[in-house]
Amino acid sequence: MMEKDAELRTEFNRILGREGLQYNGRTQVKHFFSVLHEDMGLDHIRDNLKKVFSKLQLTILQGCHLIRPREVTGFDDPFNPTIARELLNILGITCLDWSGELECCGASLAGINDKLSGALLHEKIDGSNQMGADGMMVSCSYCFLQLDERQQGSFPILLYPQLLGLC
Numbered sequence: 001m002m003e004k005d006a007e008l009r010t011e012f013n014r015i016l017g018r019e020g021l022q023y024n025g026r027t028q029v030k031h032f033f034s035v036l037h038e039d040m041g042l043d044h045i046r047d048n049l050k051k052v053f054s055k056l057q058l059t060i061l062q063g064c065h066l067i068r069p070r071e072v073t074g075f076d077d078p079f080n081p082t083i084a085r086e087l088l089n090i091l092g093i094t095c096l097d098w099s100g101e102l103e104c105c106g107a108s109l110a111g112i113n114d115k116l117s118g119a120l121l122h123e124k125i126d127g128s129n130q131m132g133a134d135g136m137m138v139s140c141s142y143c144f145l146q147l148d149e150r151q152q153g154s155f156p157i158l159l160y161p162q163l164l165g166l167c
Contacts, residue, residue: 031066031075033139033160037083042090049167052092056135058158059096059128060084061147063140064104078102084139087160091167093137100127105138107146121146125155137163 002009003025013022030038036045067078076083079102085095106120124147128136135156138144148157 033083033087034075036087042086046090051167054092057094057096057133059098059131059133059136060101061105061124061136061138061143062102063138063143066139088137091163096131096133098127098131100124105143105146107142121150125151
């Protein structure tokens with residue numbers, strides 16, 4: 001994005017300049033999943049696991065800022081994402097198909113429209129519970145805060161590094 005938009009790059013460097021910093025275009029920002037999936041590879045991860053889960057069933061919340069807009073994020077297919085599912089499968093986790101996987105968690109609405117933010121949160125928790133999930137893996141730390149911190153119950157909300165660390 002910065003490579004294609006000289007005006008944005010100039011403005012960005014003006015702000016960075018206040019701290020004596022400059023963006024030179026050589027840094028590539030990647031999501032943790034991209035590093036694991038593309039740079040390390042599934043085989044490398046699988047070969048280094050000490051154990052895998054045997055009966056854990058999770059729903060996935062992809063995180064709307066991770067998969068959209070594809071032209072900006074460059075991450076997975078926004079309509080049929082597979083990376084998170086593949087990363088969970090190598091840990092022995094069963095991923096349950098559910099209608100809320102691609103939806104917003106509501107975190108961006110907190111403080112603006114708390115009623116709608118809360119409704120979206122409970123929709124995700126309730127939907128996962130109805131699927132019989134043991135918990136939900138979220139791809140986004142913002143989703144994690146929304147779902148784990150604001151829920152009124154004790155439904156497990158997990159990040160992939162937590163699951164990977166157990167294996």
